[in-house]
Amino acid sequence: MEEKKYIIIEEKCVGCGSCVMACEGGTELKEDGKAKVISSAKLEECGGEELCPYGAIEEENGISDEERAD
Numbered sequence: 001m002e003e004k005k006y007i008i009i010e011e012k013c014v015g016c017g018s019c020v021m022a023c024e025g026g027t028e029l030k031e032d033g034k035a036k037v038i039s040s041a042k043l044e045e046c047g048g049e050e051l052c053p054y055g056a057i058e059e060e061n062g063i064s065d066e067e068r069a070d
């Protein structure tokens with residue numbers, strides 16, 4: 001199975017911290033209050049995109065460059 005890689009879409013992250021609480025070791029909050037991914041493997045275990053109620057967690061390979069530019 002191919003390993004997934006997750007990223008945080010900063011524009012969508014409101015820094016609620018729910019991903020950090022729900023998945024210790026998967027993400028952490030940076031000084032600017034936004035989440036960052038520490039371990040994609042851990043995030044995958046915890047449910048990946050499902051963890052963020054704001055849709056800020058995405059699979060990196062799931063987004064095209066065009067979509068990213070919007």
Ligand code: SF4
Nearest residue numbers: 013014016017019052
């Ligand atoms: S759950 Fe989503 S909005 Fe909340 S801190 Fe994590 S990535 Fe950001």
